[in-house]
Amino acid sequence: MTYEQTYTGNILIAVNPFRRLPHLYDVHMMEQYKGAAFGELSPHLFAVADTCYRAMINEKGSQSILVSGESGAGKTETTKMLMRYLAFMGGRTGTEGRTVEQQVLESNPVLEAFGNAKTVKNNNSSRFGKFVEIQFDKYGKISGAAIRTYLLERSRVCQVSDPERNYHCFYMLCAAPPEDVKKFKLGDPRQFHYLNQSSCYEVANVDDAREYLETRNAMDIVGISQEEQEAIFRVVAAILHLGNIDFIKGKDVDSSKLKDDKSLNHLKTAAELLKCDETSLEASLCKRVIVTPDGNITKPLDPAAAALNRDALAKTIYSRLFDWIVDKINSSIGQDPNAESLIGVLDIYGFESFKINSFEQLCINLTNEKLQQHFNQHVFKMEQEEYTKEEINWSYVEFVDNQDVLDLIEKKPGGIIALLDEACMFPKSTHETFAQKMYQIYKAHKRFSKPKLARTDFTINHYAGDVTYQADYFLDKNKDYVVAEHQALLDASKCSFVANLFPQLPEESSKQSKFSSIGTRFKQQLQSLMETLNTTEPHYIRCVKPNTVLKPGIFENFNVLNQLRCGVSQSLMSH
Numbered sequence: 270m271t272y273e274q275t276y277t278g279n280i281l282i283a284v285n286p287f288r289r290l291p292h293l294y295d296v297h298m299m300e301q302y303k304g305a306a307f308g309e310l311s312p313h314l315f316a317v318a319d320t321c322y323r324a325m326i327n328e329k330g331s332q333s334i335l336v337s338g339e340s341g342a343g344k345t346e347t348t349k350m351l352m353r354y355l356a357f358m359g360g361r362t363g364t365e366g367r368t369v370e371q372q373v374l375e376s377n378p379v380l381e382a383f384g385n386a387k388t389v390k391n392n393n394s395s396r397f398g399k400f401v402e403i404q405f406d407k408y409g410k411i412s413g414a415a416i417r418t419y420l421l422e423r424s425r426v427c428q429v430s431d432p433e434r435n436y437h438c439f440y441m442l443c444a445a446p447p448e449d450v451k452k453f454k455l456g457d458p459r460q461f462h463y464l465n466q467s468s469c470y471e472v473a474n475v476d477d478a479r480e481y482l483e484t485r486n487a488m489d490i491v492g493i494s495q496e497e498q499e500a501i502f503r504v505v506a507a508i509l510h511l512g513n514i515d516f517i518k519g520k521d522v523d524s525s526k527l528k529d530d531k532s533l534n535h536l537k538t539a540a541e542l543l544k545c546d547e548t549s550l551e552a553s554l555c556k557r558v559i560v561t562p563d564g565n566i567t568k569p570l571d572p573a574a575a576a577l578n579r580d581a582l583a584k585t586i587y588s589r590l591f592d593w594i595v596d597k598i599n600s601s602i603g604q605d606p607n608a609e610s611l612i613g614v615l616d617i618y619g620f621e622s623f624k625i626n627s628f629e630q631l632c633i634n635l636t637n638e639k640l641q642q643h644f645n646q647h648v649f650k651m652e653q654e655e656y657t658k659e660e661i662n663w664s665y666v667e668f669v670d671n672q673d674v675l676d677l678i679e680k681k682p683g684g685i686i687a688l689l690d691e692a693c694m695f696p697k698s699t700h701e702t703f704a705q706k707m708y709q710i711y712k713a714h715k716r717f718s719k720p721k722l723a724r725t726d727f728t729i730n731h732y733a734g735d736v737t738y739q740a741d742y743f744l745d746k747n748k749d750y751v752v753a754e755h756q757a758l759l760d761a762s763k764c765s766f767v768a769n770l771f772p773q774l775p776e777e778s779s780k781q782s783k784f785s786s787i788g789t790r791f792k793q794q795l796q797s798l799m800e801t802l803n804t805t806e807p808h809y810i811r812c813v814k815p816n817t818v819l820k821p822g823i824f825e826n827f828n829v830l831n832q833l834r835c836g837v838s839q840s841l842m843s844h
């Protein structure tokens with residue numbers, strides 16, 4: 270067998286085969302694992318899913334499966350197969366129409382179209398975290414489901430570098446049937462700024478035209494109507510046209526205007542697709558209204574600021590669109606308020622350490638610190654219970670506790686996120702003042718250090734190693750701020766779908782500080798995820814990427830060992 274799966278304790282280690290092995294995952298294989306004792310058959314993710322399902326039935330308790338591993342290790346593929354197994358066990362045979370389990374399974378291609386992209390590490394990389402909660406009734410049948418997503422990478426909408434791509438949906442739409450391409454005034458992806466910053470347009474073995482049709486089909490199944498689908502793709506096309514609006518210096522000092530007729534045409538098309546007023550769209554890109562105690566002042570933006578403003582609009586629209594799709598899938602699948610128990614499957618980004626690490630990496634690594642703590646607490650408890658059961662003479666095993674790192678990042682007040690929020694609310698802050706403040710406050714912190722000569726860099730000693738972050742864009746990236754003019758423009762759209770993406774804020778909250786913190790919201794989401802996980806019995810699957818060239822049959826020993834060290838088995842190997 271080329272696909273290696275093995276257990277360390279109760280943890281399944283699954284090595285990505287980088288080739289389809291249908292015989293390993295077919296119904297016949299599911300039948301074999303159904304009800305088999307854990308460890309009786311070869312290690313398999315179906316064995317984990319089966320144990321989980323049976324524990325839920327026999328012990329009447331909720332379960333979770335935590336799938337971890339670095340980008341490209343196979344988390345999403347594993348998650349999908351776990352979901353298929355659970356649907357196999359808990360599905361209703363012979364039910365008419367769309368079943369919950371069918372909808373749960375078909376939510377995957379929809380989310381992948383809008384939330385996945387080709388990256389250096391993975392041709393189909395999920396750019397968001399996901400927790401799928403499958404609810405079961407007292408007969409062990411699937412009765413509802415909920416999908417929670419975490420922190421979609423927004424910057425990708427406007428910025429892609431070689432050899433990566435933007436989100437799949439953009440290329441799919443460019444490759445759609447001619448009538449759709451014409452309707453949305455699209456064509457070759459090479460003509461769009463948001464796509465042509467990278468010279469990568471195609472992904473090996475992926476046919477975007479076919480994917481478009483499959484995505485539409487999956488959208489039908491999850492309950493997104495034809496009109497809604499039209500509106501979704503209209504918004505996707507509008508974003509591409511927005512990106513092609515360029516600016517040059519205007520008549521007044523530091524002002525800007527549209528660069529040429531080409532930009533004007535894209536502006537017109539974007540306004541048409543969003544069904545909003547063309548002049549207001551132009552004004553909302555080139556000018557900014559500043560609220561002062563003496564009234565509003567309209568300030569022109571220079572060409573660079575106008576381009577940034579355009580990108581902010583595109584990113585906001587896209588992230589609202591993504592959230593809308595997730596909400597729609599959830600409401601159409603439906604939750605079961607009377608569910609007896611649930612099985613949650615967590616597919617979340619692994620620990621990241623790049624040459625340049627920014628705010629996103631800090632959030633991702635915070636997630637991993639939290640999961641590591643959860644893992645430590647669970648596994649050590651389990652191991653020690655095992656020793657007692659077997660009457661092995663043991664002394665309490667000290668494990669490295671990472672509470673201090675968690676405090677450093679998320680404690681309120683005093684943690685990095687709280688400090689960042691303060692900086693964001695104080696108008697004179699810059700990334701430099703924010704960094705200086707950190708240097709001062711965490712001078713003596715064991716897990717924090719300032720690299721020599723650094724002005725904005727800081728290093729955190731994570732459980733998996735040191736990561737140096739660049740604080741340069743932290744303030745901007747933490748602000749979840751919709752420019753008031755953008756809000757007003759889209760709220761007034763004649764398309765109810767677009768207007769609904771930008772509901773008017775109640776008077777009260779719009780008067781309050783407009784700042785809302787992405788870091789704090791993420792921290793709260795994580796908190797609620799941990800609370801859910803703590804009510805479940807966890808099962809772990811660690812995915813391993815055998816090589817960095819994404820090919821079958823190649824096993825890079827050093828890389829694999831490193832992944833095992835950084836991941837869950839670190840704790841196991843250490844005792």
Ligand SMILES: Nc1ncnc2c1ncn2[C@@H]1O[C@H](COP(=O)(O)OP(=O)(O)OP(=O)(O)O)[C@@H](O)[C@H]1O
Nearest residue numbers: 285288289340341342343344345346391393394395
């Ligand atoms: N069990 C499997 N069988 C066949 N191919 C697989 C399997 N697991 C992974 N792959 C291949 O590896 C690719 C990457 O896997 P996947 O997208 O699941 O990684 P991931 O860990 O979720 O990465 P990311 O964190 O970037 O989303 C898949 O697109 C697929 O080509």
